[in-house]
Amino acid sequence: xxxxxxxxxxxxxAQQMNPQDANPAGNVHGGVIMKHIDTAGGxxxxxxxxxxxxxxxxxxxxxxxxxxxGDLVTLKASLxxxxxxxxxxxxxxxxxxxxxxxxxxxxxxxxxxxxxDAEGRPRAIPPLILETADERRRNQEALTRRKVRLxxxxxxxxxxxxxxxxxxxxxxx
Numbered sequence: 758x759x760x761x762x763x764x765x766x767x768x769x770x771a772q773q774m775n776p777q778d779a780n781p782a783g784n785v786h787g788g789v790i791m792k793h794i795d796t797a798g799g800x801x802x803x804x805x806x807x808x809x810x811x812x813x814x815x816x817x818x819x820x821x822x823x824x825x826x827g828d829l830v831t832l833k834a835s836l837x838x839x840x841x842x843x844x845x846x847x848x849x850x851x852x853x854x855x856x857x858x859x860x861x862x863x864x865x866x867x868x869x870x871x872x873x874d875a876e877g878r879p880r881a882i883p884p885l886i887l888e889t890a891d892e893r894r895r896n897q898e899a900l901t902r903r904k905v906r907l908x909x910x911x912x913x914x915x916x917x918x919x920x921x922x923x924x925x926x927x928x929x930x
Contacts, residue, residue, distance in 0.1 A: 758881065758882075760883050760885060762886045762888055763835050763892050764888075766836055767834065768797055769831060769833050769834075770793065770797050770831070771829055771832075772830050774826055774828050776826055784826075785830075790863070791818065791866075794818070794832060794834075794850065795812055795868065797832040797833075798812070799812065799870060801846045802846055805883065811871055812869070813869045815867070816845075816867040816869065817866060817867045817902075818864065818866040819864060820863065821863055821864060821865070822862070823863070824863050825852070827855065828853060828854060828855070829852070830850060830851070830863075832848055832849070833851070834846055834848040836885055837895045837896055837899035838885065838896050838899035839885035841881055841882070842880060842882060843872075844870055844882065845899045848864075848867075848868065850866075
């Protein structure tokens, strides 16, 4: 399978925030930003895999500054790491006040997607070709997050199995 570069699947999406996007405090609702993040990330994953891709996890989603009604929200999304069937996408969210031109880094997120075949089963995807020092750095950081994510998943599974044994009255060993 021929590899693909980070730039081959990267996307930039922009959307002006409107009154229906507001939360009770009058700012853009975090869930609206989350939906746009998932849309941008999913687009990158589908472009790379050239198949359907589903969100498997969101490792981090940090909100740095509020987004206001009328702001132009720009999402910059690109691959950080590609495994056999899954991939990590990083998304940077910026909000621009269209009257002043001020741009704020408002959120960042790391999402993992799994590529699916026509029957909805995970499928192999092309490897990622890293071309720049920044891409190599982000790839190494993604590998570290992957190790942590897999360790946390194992710990959660152990807790669930322990709780299931406890609820059945099995001895805890």
